[in-house]
Amino acid sequence: MNEKEVICGLYPRVSTEDQVREGFSLDEQEESMKRLCDYKKYKIYKIYREEGVSAKNMKRPKFQEMVQDMKDGKINKIIVYKLDRLTRSIQDLEFICNLLGETNCSLESICEELNTETSTGIFFMRMTTILAQLEIERTSERTKFGLAGAIKKGHLPYRACLGYKHENKMLVPNPLTKDIVVRIFELYHSGMSYQKISNLFNKEKVLGKENWCDSTITTILQNEVYKGDFVHGKRTKNPIYYKDVVEPIVSRELWEECQVQKKKNSRSYIRNLTYLFLQKLKCPHCNRIMGGKATKKKNGNVYYYYYCTDCKCNIKEETIENYIKNFIDDIVEYDSVVNQFFLPMIKQKFENPIEQLEKEIKELKAKDERLKQAYLEGLFLLEDYKKEKKNIDKNIECLKNKIVDAEVSDELRFTSEDILLKRDIDFINKIKYPDKYQDFNKFWKDYTQEEKAELIMRYVDEIELDKVNNKYEVKYVKFRESICKPMTELENQGYLDKKVQIFGNFAGYMRFSEYLPFDKISEHIIRLRQFYDVRFYEAEYYVQDQVFKFELDENKTDIVRVFPMKDYKKMDSQNKKDIHNYGVLYVNKNNELYKASEDVVFKYIPDICDSVTFSREPITIDVKPITYDELYDNEETIVEA
Incomplete structure (x- = not known):
């Protein structure tokens, strides 16, 4: 190679972003560099055309090819349109400067006066690169800031996932498909696997498709958007989490519980038997989830056990079932009366x-x-x-x-008042018609093993065991937030019962409600009296002794409900008063005066037609007055007809 001859490698580069922002294309860069070479009598060895590639690093195919040609002595000068076409990184610039020195090559730019053969020229080149990198970082910051603001307003920079649609650039629930997403979460929450859900959807041809697969169900269950959140850069090292940016399709509690269920399911496998408390029991020694096993006797009965392989402990399923029976009865009642209707x-x-x-x-x-x-x-x-x-x-x-x-x-x-009414009617039905009540309602003992397991899966989070006198017992039961929250809310409003121990001339547990306004109680009594001869009595509760005083005969009276006449939680939160007044709804045991037939009281569903309006003042009725003569004339006319 002639030492005086300058052999060049042209390096035009553009990314889509650069072309939009600065307006120069590869062809324009290439043409400008060719004119420079023609003017200065440079020989062009090769054009390293880099299209749609960023300069954030040196992992660029054509750039690496040019570096290799420099090392092989095939070129001794690099021509670029601007220095930032070659690099925008200070670290990469140092590598290039060292490489130019090692290969006796020089660098020339059309837009900048560069002299890489002097220290001043190298300094100027470094300063130019620093300014270019600063501009990139500032642009990136502005972009991220604008993107964050858009995301917080519900403008997500992605296509709408199943259950959502874009409306005015915002992500909103799609009425046509959101129910499918809700169903996926509820099915998984109830114990179905990804595979069973996808198989079910293929069988039903949901959305007209037969290609539902496990990965689709998994993706949906893991997507934070469905609880109203969004994760930007989820697969990067520094993802950004945005909370409550879109309208959720499922509750936050349901989404979180499905993630917990997913972790538990990762350790499970296909079983031929159904265990009620599988993935729910924790070993009292090592705190690990216990496995299940079963034995079948000659008479055909199957007995279920739970065990820990590490600690060699086991417990009968029947023992756990008996311990939590009272809790389960409440769940069955909640599930049948409230949740399913x-x-x-x-x-x-x-x-x-x-x-x-x-x-x-x-x-x-x-x-x-x-x-x-x-x-x-x-x-x-x-x-x-x-x-x-x-x-x-x-x-x-x-x-x-x-x-x-x-x-x-x-x-x-x-309304919640309807729930209260239906529950009280059911309670009186249980007293008056015990046999039919047993036939008409489904109880825990009537559930199949599969139905019991589904109910436990839906509402119970975990059960912790304890060892007492060399026997394993249930220490506590943790219910899922999805049932605890609504049950607590309904209890606080007085529409779900609290069973409270009563001391005094009545023994045992009674159905107790929180405070309800007088108007609400009055309306409730009037509606109840359409079916049963319900009576009202005001009792006294002695706060210090924690004793009720009932002037009622326990042998002749069935108490339906007890409730405070005033909001003592606000009026007397410290229980400093001696006496609290409580209202008591009751029916007489021997009273055969039923105001509705047996079929009516069992099949009754609250309706607006049976609602009542309670008022302490007379209510004006908009009816046109009519005289006796007019009434007589009308009646006579009808007879003649």
């Missing part, structure tokens, strides 16, 4: 507002018109038009059905 109706009213559903139908009809117009203009074939129209019609029909459900829910207008 009232709450879905109330949930329907909040999750599917009629206005939103009607808006969705209007949008789909507009889409249908656009689709029809596009077909008439010949933009696609009749077959494609029919297929798209069929999907639109199906979605409209689905939304119309939801509107009907929402309208029925509005008509029913179930």
Whole structure:
């Protein structure tokens, strides 16, 4: 190679971001560098064209190829359009400077005066790179700041996942698909695996698909968006967590409990037998989750046990079941009366507002018109038009059905007072018709092994054991937040019972409610009296002695409910008063005066038609007065007809 001859490698580079921001393309860079070489009589050895690659590091194919040619002595000068086309990193610049010295190469830029053969030139080149890197970091900060603000407003920079849609650039629940997501979480929460859920969806052809797979279900269950949160850069070293940025589809408690369930399921495998407390029991010695085993006797009975392989301890399933029986009875009652009837109706009213559903139908009809117009203009074939129209019609029909459900829910207008009424009627039914009550209601003993396991899976988080006198006993039961929170709320409102030990002339546990306003209690009594001859009595509770004084005969009276007449939690939170007054609802045991038939009281469902209005003042009724003569004339006319 002639020492005086300058042999160049041209290095044009652009990323998509650079081209948009600064407006120079690869072709423009290449053309400018060729003109420079032609003017200075440089010989071009090769053009290392780097397209769509960032300069944040040196892991660039064409750059590495150019470095190798420098080391091999094939070029002695590098031509770039701007220095930041070569690098934007100070660390990489040091490598390049050292490489230029080692290979006797020089660097020339069209836009900057660079002289890499002097210390001043090297200093200037370093300063230029520092400024370029500073600009990149400032741009990155502005981008991140703007992105954070957008995310906090619900503008997520990704396509909408199942159950959501983009509306005015915001991510909002999609009424057409959000119920599918809710169902996935509830099925998994109840104990179904990813595989069983995907198989079920394929069998039912959910969304018209038969390709549901385990990974799809897993992705949905792990997505924080469904509880209202968003993680930006989830797979990076420094992810950013944004809380409550979109409207959630499932509750935070349900989402978290599914993650706990996922960790437990990772240790499980397919079993032929159903264990009630599998993945729920903790070893009292090592605190590990206990496994299950079963023995089958000659008579065909199966006995279940739980054991810890490390600590060699085991406990019968029957022992645990007997210990938590009282808790389980409450859960069964909650699940059957509240969760499976009232709450879905109330949930329907909040999750599917009629206005939103009607808006969705209007949008789909507009889409249908656009689709029809596009077909008439010949933009696609009749077959494609029919297929798209069929999907639109199906979605409209689905939304119309939801509107009907929402309208029925509005008509029913179930309230927490309805829950209280239904529960008291059921309690009196249990007293008056014990045999039919047993037949009409399903209790824990009536559940199959699979149904019991499903209920435990849904509501119990874990059970801790303890060793007492060489025997293993249940130390405590931790219920899931998804049941504790609503039960506590309903109890605090007085609509779920607390069983309180009563001391005095009545022994045992009684159904106790928190304070309810006088008007609410009065309405409740009036509604109850449509079915049973319910009486009211005011009793005294002696605070210091913790004793009730009832002027009622226990042998002749069944107490339905006890409740404070005043809000003593606020009025006397320190229990400094001597006496608290309590209201008592009761029925006489021997009173055969039933105001409704046996079938009516068992099949009764609260309705707006049986609601009452209680008032201390006379209520004006909007009825037009009529004279006796007018009434007589009307009656006579009817007879003549």
